[in-house]
Amino acid sequence: xxxxxxxxxxxxxxxxxxxxxxxxxxxxxxxxxxxxxxxxxxxxxxxxxxxxxxxxxxxxxxxxxxxxxxxxxxxxxxxxxxxxxxxxxxxxxxxxxxxxxxxxxxxxxxxxxxxxxxxxxxxxxxxxxxxxxxxxxxxxxxxxxxxxxxxxxxxxxxxxxxxxxxxxxxxxxxxxxxxxxxxxxxxxxxxxxxxxxxxxxxxxxxxxxxxxxxxxxxxxxxxxxxxxxxxxxxxxxxxxxxxxxxxxxxxxxxxxxxxxxxxxxx
Amino acid sequence: xxxxxxxxxxxxxxxxxxxxxxxxxxxxxxxxxxxxxxxxxxxxxxxxxxxxxxxxxxxxxxxxxxxxxxxxxxxxxxxxxxxxxxxxxxxxxxxxxxxxxxxxxxxxxxxxxxxxxxxxxxxxxxxxxxxxxxxxxxxxxxxxxxxxxxxxxxxxxxxxxxxxxxxxxxxxxxxxxxxxxxxxxxxxxxxxxxxxxxxxxxxxxxxxxxxxxxxxxxxxxxxxxxxxxxxxxxxxxxxxxxxxxxxxxxxxxxxxxxxxxxxxxxxxxxxxxxxxxxxxxxxxxxxxxxxxxxxxxxxxxxxxxxxxxxxxxxxxxxxxxxxxxxxxxxxxxxxxxxxxxxxxxxxxxxxxxxxxxxxxxxxxxxxxxxxxxxxxxxxxxxxxxxxxxxxxxxxxxxxxxxxxxxxxxxxxxxxxxxxxxxxxxxxxxxxxxxxxxxxxxxxxxxxxxxxxxxxxxxxxxxxxxxxxxxxxxxxxxxxxxxxxxxxxxxxxxxxxxxxxxxxxxxxxxxxxxxxxxxxxxxxxxxxxxxxxxxxxxxxxxxxxxxxxxxxxxxxxx
Amino acid sequence: xxxxxxxxxxxxxxxxxxxxxxxxxxxxxxxxxxxxxxxxxxxxxxxxxxxxxxxxxxxxxxxxxxxxxxxxxxxxxxxxxxxxxxxxxxxxxxxxxxxxxxxxxxxxxxxxxxxxxxxxxxxxxxxxxx
Numbered sequence: 018x019x020x021x022x023x024x025x026x027x028x029x030x031x032x033x034x035x036x037x038x039x040x041x042x043x044x045x046x047x048x049x050x051x052x053x054x055x056x057x058x059x060x061x062x063x064x065x066x067x068x069x070x071x072x073x074x075x076x077x078x079x080x081x082x083x084x085x086x087x088x089x090x091x092x093x094x095x096x097x098x099x100x101x102x103x104x105x106x107x108x109x110x111x112x113x114x115x116x117x118x119x120x121x122x123x124x125x126x127x128x129x130x131x132x133x134x135x136x137x138x139x140x141x142x143x144x145x146x147x148x149x150x151x152x153x154x155x156x157x158x159x160x161x162x163x164x165x166x167x168x169x170x171x172x173x174x175x176x177x178x179x180x181x182x183x184x185x186x187x188x189x190x191x192x193x194x195x196x197x198x199x200x201x202x203x204x205x206x207x208x209x210x211x212x213x214x215x216x217x218x219x220x221x222x223x224x225x226x227x228x229x230x231x232x233x234x235x236x237x238x239x240x241x242x243x244x245x246x247x248x249x250x251x252x253x254x255x256x257x258x259x260x261x262x263x264x265x266x267x268x269x270x271x272x273x274x275x276x277x278x279x280x281x282x283x
Numbered sequence: 284x285x286x287x288x289x290x291x292x293x294x295x296x297x298x299x300x301x302x303x304x305x306x307x308x309x310x311x312x313x314x315x316x317x318x319x320x321x322x323x324x325x326x327x328x329x330x331x332x333x334x335x336x337x338x339x340x341x342x343x344x345x346x347x348x349x350x351x352x353x354x355x356x357x358x359x360x361x362x363x364x365x366x367x368x369x370x371x372x373x374x375x376x377x378x379x380x381x382x383x384x385x386x387x388x389x390x391x392x393x394x395x396x397x398x399x400x401x402x403x404x405x406x407x408x409x410x411x412x413x414x415x416x417x418x419x420x421x422x423x424x425x426x427x428x429x430x431x432x433x434x435x436x437x438x439x440x441x442x443x444x445x446x447x448x449x450x451x452x453x454x455x456x457x458x459x460x461x462x463x464x465x466x467x468x469x470x471x472x473x474x475x476x477x478x479x480x481x482x483x484x485x486x487x488x489x490x491x492x493x494x495x496x497x498x499x500x501x502x503x504x505x506x507x508x509x510x511x512x513x514x515x516x517x518x519x520x521x522x523x524x525x526x527x528x529x530x531x532x533x534x535x536x537x538x539x540x541x542x543x544x545x546x547x548x549x550x551x552x553x554x555x556x557x558x559x560x561x562x563x564x565x566x567x568x569x570x571x572x573x574x575x576x577x578x579x580x581x582x583x584x585x586x587x588x589x590x591x592x593x594x595x596x597x598x599x600x601x602x603x604x605x606x607x608x609x610x611x612x613x614x615x616x617x618x619x620x621x622x623x624x625x626x627x628x629x630x631x632x633x634x635x636x637x638x639x640x641x642x643x644x645x646x647x648x649x650x651x652x653x654x655x656x657x658x659x660x661x662x663x664x665x666x667x668x669x670x671x672x673x674x675x676x677x678x679x680x681x682x683x684x685x686x687x688x689x690x691x692x693x694x695x696x697x698x699x700x701x702x703x704x705x706x707x708x709x710x711x712x713x714x715x716x717x718x719x720x721x722x723x724x725x726x727x728x729x730x731x732x733x734x735x736x737x738x739x740x741x742x743x744x745x746x747x748x749x750x751x752x753x754x755x756x757x758x759x760x761x762x763x764x765x766x767x768x769x770x771x772x773x774x775x776x777x778x779x780x781x782x783x784x785x786x787x788x789x790x791x792x793x794x795x796x797x798x799x800x801x802x803x804x805x806x807x808x809x810x811x812x813x814x815x816x817x818x819x820x821x822x823x824x825x826x827x828x829x830x831x832x833x834x835x836x837x838x839x840x
Numbered sequence: 841x842x843x844x845x846x847x848x849x850x851x852x853x854x855x856x857x858x859x860x861x862x863x864x865x866x867x868x869x870x871x872x873x874x875x876x877x878x879x880x881x882x883x884x885x886x887x888x889x890x891x892x893x894x895x896x897x898x899x900x901x902x903x904x905x906x907x908x909x910x911x912x913x914x915x916x917x918x919x920x921x922x923x924x925x926x927x928x929x930x931x932x933x934x935x936x937x938x939x940x941x942x943x944x945x946x947x948x949x950x951x952x953x954x955x956x957x958x959x960x961x962x963x964x965x966x967x968x969x970x
Contacts, residue, residue, distance in 0.1 A: 040730065040731055040734040040735075041668070041734050042734075048664075049668075051664075052664045052665065052667070052668050055662065055664055055665060056659075056665060056668070059658065059659050059662065059665065063655040063656075063658065063659070066655065067651060067652070067655050070622060070623075070626070070651055071648065071651070073626045074626060074629075074644070074647060074648065077626055077629040077630055077632075077634070078629070078634065078644065081567070081629060081630065081631060081632050081633065081634050082633075082634050082636070083568075083633040083634055083635045083636075084633070085633075087633055088568055088633070088824060088827045089567075089568055089569055089631055089632050089633050090569075090631060090830070091569060091570055091827050091828060091829045091830055092569075092572075092631075092829075092830050093569075093570040093571070093572060093573070093574060093829045093830060094572075094573060094574075094575075094830075095572075095573075095627070098627070099573050099576050099620070099623075099624075102619065102620060102623045103576075103616065103620055106615060106616045106619045106620075107613075107616055110612045110613060110615055110616060113612055113658070113662065114608065114609055114612055117608055117612075117662040117663065117664065117665075118605060118608075120664045121604060121605075121608075121662075121663050121664050124664050124667070125604070159745075180436070180442070181434070181436050181437040181442055182434050182436075182437065182533065184598070184670075184671050184738070186671070186672075186736075186738065188735070188736030191667070191668040192667050192668065193598050193667055193668070193670050193671065194598050194600055194667070195598050195599045195600065197533060197534060197599060197600075197601070198436060198527045198533050199527035199532065199533060200534065200599075200600070200601060202599075202600040202601075203600075204600070215736075215746065215747075217738060218738075219670070219671035219672065219738040219739070220434070220671055221359070221429065221430045221434070221437065221740045222437060223359075223437060223442060224355055224356055224359070225355065226359075226740060226741075227355065227358075227740075227741040227742045227743050227744070228743070230746065304921060309921070311923065311926045312921040312922055312923045312926065313921055314918070314919050314920070314921055314922055314925070394915060394916075394918060395918050397916075399918055399919055400919055400922050400924065400925045400960065401925070402925075403922070403925035403926070404925040404928055404929055406925075406929075407925055407926055407928070407929025407930070407932075407933075408929055408932055410929075411929055411930070411932065411933035411936075412936075414933075415933070415936060415937065446940050446941070449939060449940040450940055452939070453936040453937065453939050453940055454936075456936055457932060457933065457936055460932070470885075474844050474889075476915070476916070477901035478901065478908075478911060479900035479901060479903070479906035479907060479908055479910050479911030480900065480901070480903065480904065480905070480906040480907070480908075480911075481901050482843070482901065482902055482903075482904055483843040483844065483847075483902075484843070485904075498848075498851065501881060502878050502881055506874060506877075515939065519939075535870055538868075538870040538871060538874075539870065539874075542870075542871065542874045582847070582851070585851075586851060586854045586855070589855060589858075589875065589878055590855075590858045590862065590875070592871070593871070602866070602868070603862070603865060603866040603868070606861075606862060606865060606866065610858075805918070809908075810908050812907060812908065813906075814904075
């Protein structure tokens with residue numbers, strides 16, 4: 018059974034594009050792709066089992082409608098049948114668990130890497146700090162700060178929260194993680210395509226929870242290096258910090274009453 | 284008055300009726316489990332209507348990306364109170380306080396609950412708890428607004444000052460004690476007041492499920508109560524149990540909350556599973572298929588449900604993923620056994636499609652959807668992907684709407700027993716179709732919304748107007764569900780004392796159908812011999828007893 | 841009585857085993873403590889029922905062949921109606937409101953609770969009366 022699950026998962030990985038997506042999308046990181054294949058595998062299983070059960074219900078409903086006052090056979094037990102539908106689901110569950118563990122172990126692994134971003138969530142915005150450089154990006158609510166990261170590179174994220182529980186969620190990465198006060202949450206993202214992706218807070222964090230937005234911009238490694246370099250020089254750093262502070266102050270005193278319909282970027 | 288009851292062999296006719304006060308004083312002083320159960324039922328249905336009204340406002344707000352019906356602050360109050368009312372004030376009390384209170388003692392041949400005055404106290408704590416929680420809307424700062432899960436530190440006094448949050452805690456303390464007392468009462472009743480011959484393995488599945496529910500209540504609710512007291516202490520006594528600043532641990536609240544919260548899911552669900560089991564058996568004219576398997580499946584679900592709490596916390600990054608994933612996936616096995624046993628009960632039966640049976644079938648299909656999507660969420664990578672999106676919202680709304688269908692089935696099935704009058708079947712069937720179709724139109728788009736990245740608890744979604752269509756579709760479903768609720772109320776009015784039920788309108792199998800409708804004070808004046816879990820059926824159809832345990836089904840002729 | 845005892849003891853045993861595995865594997869204390877408490881909640885009443893199941897004659901409700909007549913006798917004393925649950929409930933209500941609106945509400949709250957407790961106990965001893 019485990020082997021069969023492995024074969025199914027492997028087969029799915031190879032033929033991912035021919036299997037329906039079941040509403041999800043492959044996403045743009047290595048993990049998001051394997052999560053997507055796991056999603057497809059679970060969906061196929063769910064459809065088979067769900068279809069079987071619905072067929073049984075429909076058959077029973079159509080075939081055994083009451084016709085008269087006849088009293089049917091009063092059978093109550095069928096031990097082999099009951100054993101079957103106890104043991105088969107256990108095997109299916111073990112298969113699902115094995116497939117889960119394969120994907121999960123890859124997803125939660127933190128390989129060594131040189132690229133590190135410290136992400137700090139606060140009410141109601143995000144601060145992206147790049148250790149080893151002067152780069153700091155801060156923004157609140159609909160100003161949506163942009164986290165810049167290189168493509169095809171393991172990016173180590175250190176996620177923290179300054180106040181309440183927030184959720185770091187990027188739909189295109191098929192991934193979310195809580196930002197917890199007092200906890201350092203670490204994970205690794207490896208984007209496989211460049212582009213700008215929308216992210217937002219998913220864990221209720223108070224008044225402007227719906228508007229706690231950010232963007233993730235995946236660029237080529239050379240663009241990334243250049244972007245980091247643009248923050249060099251102490252004057253620039255001071256200016257950036259001052260600008261960030263100003264942004265914070267401004268947005269905390271003046272939160273948009275009429276909601277912007279466009280996503281601002283830095 | 285205290286009645287010292289002797290259990291007579293038989294009486295020729297019903298004993299004299301209940302004595303004591305009448306009118307309002309009767310309601311205030313009653314200790315009769317049937318009257319208390321009826322009070323519970325009426326109060327819980329009112330709570331369902333209130334919670335439903337809050338849901339309709341939420342759906343109206345979300346019908347456009349920049350909804351301006353309510354403010355951001357009001358929206359947070361709305362979904363917090365919608366969830367709180369539905370879980371704490373409707374589903375729970377309806378599951379173990381309403382029909383259970385009326386039916387369980389009768390099903391085991393008991394004259395009342397073991398502790399009638401404690402039972403009355405449970406109701407008063409529930410009612411005052413509900414009033415306490417809802418009165419938050421009338422305070423200056425508004426009702427609680429930190430979600431029905433009240434995650435720390437959002438729920439501390441710094442982030443959520445004001446009386447609304449304290450009233451939420453106070454209301455939960457009262458309803459929590461109410462639940463604990465009901466749990467004690469149910470266990471004592473089932474262990475000590477069964478009729479002669481009613482062995483444990485002859486109790487109807489509904490009673491078994493309520494016993495297991497009561498044990499779960501006793502295991503889980505004290506944890507919530509303790510957590511709430513800690514939360515209150517953090518808010519007002521300067522402790523730092525859940526705040527980082529004083530060396531506390533915010534995640535501890537999530538552990539405590541979900542250690543109650545996941546068993547609570549089964550505290551809500553198991554009674555409804557029991558109702559559906561009884562209803563499917565009666566309307567298929569067959570015994571429950573795999574009765575013992577059903578009992579062990581229920582016990583397994585309860586046992587496993589205490590070891591899965593952190594699957595609500597997969598994305599915290601601080602819980603043991605494989606353990607909770609495996610335990611959560613395993614719950615699918617006993618749940619699957621139940622579903623197959625329900626189908627086995629219908630198999631080669633003679634199915635009567637009364638409203639109650641239709642509702643039970645609607646439950647089966649809806650619960651199947653909710654159950655299968657639950658298996659996805661037991662897998663941490665898929666949970667990272669869908670956590671706190673509308674996929675989760677859709678999943679648990681499929682489950683709880685299935686429970687609503689089952690609860691309606693229970694009201695149509697047992698209502699005649701405790702009122703003496705049937706409900707109108709035609710209106711009931713129309714109501715069923717509105718409720719069933721409405722549920723699917725309401726939940727299915729939400730799954731897609733979640734997969735397209737819409738997080739839950741969003742008052743507005745201006746950055747992705749494409750979400751609007753699915754939201755609108757879901758709102759249409761919510762309207763259909765609202766219509767079905769109105770139809771139910773209309774049915775109550777139309778059927779008021781109109782269609783006398785008789786003692787046993789459905790050819791019921793268990794003891795409650797042996798006594799009169801409504802049952803006399805202290806329920807029985809005679810009892811049949813109890814030789815199986817279907818004493819009434821055995822009495823009415825002596826030639827059609829269930830085939831003995833281990834008996835193989837013959838090949839179809 | 842024997843089935844009841846086995847039911848509770850096996851639940852306790854299950855929580856004990858699961859709790860131990862969880863606590864050793866995760867090292868997380870809150871869950872270990874809560875599962876341990878769940879184990880005790882299985883063992884405590886389970887042990888009580890086990891003790892009595894060994895010492896008392898099988899009750900009619902545990903006898904598959906029992907007839908209605910074998911169960912005749914006093915079932916118990918059931919209060920017909922009583923105002924004290926309502927009084928106690930109101931006392932609890934005011935006590936909880938004291939948590940929100942001010943300590944002075946404890947006066948009616950605890951007052952009603954005390955009155956109801958005395959009243960309820962007196963009612964039981966007297967054997968009746970609203």
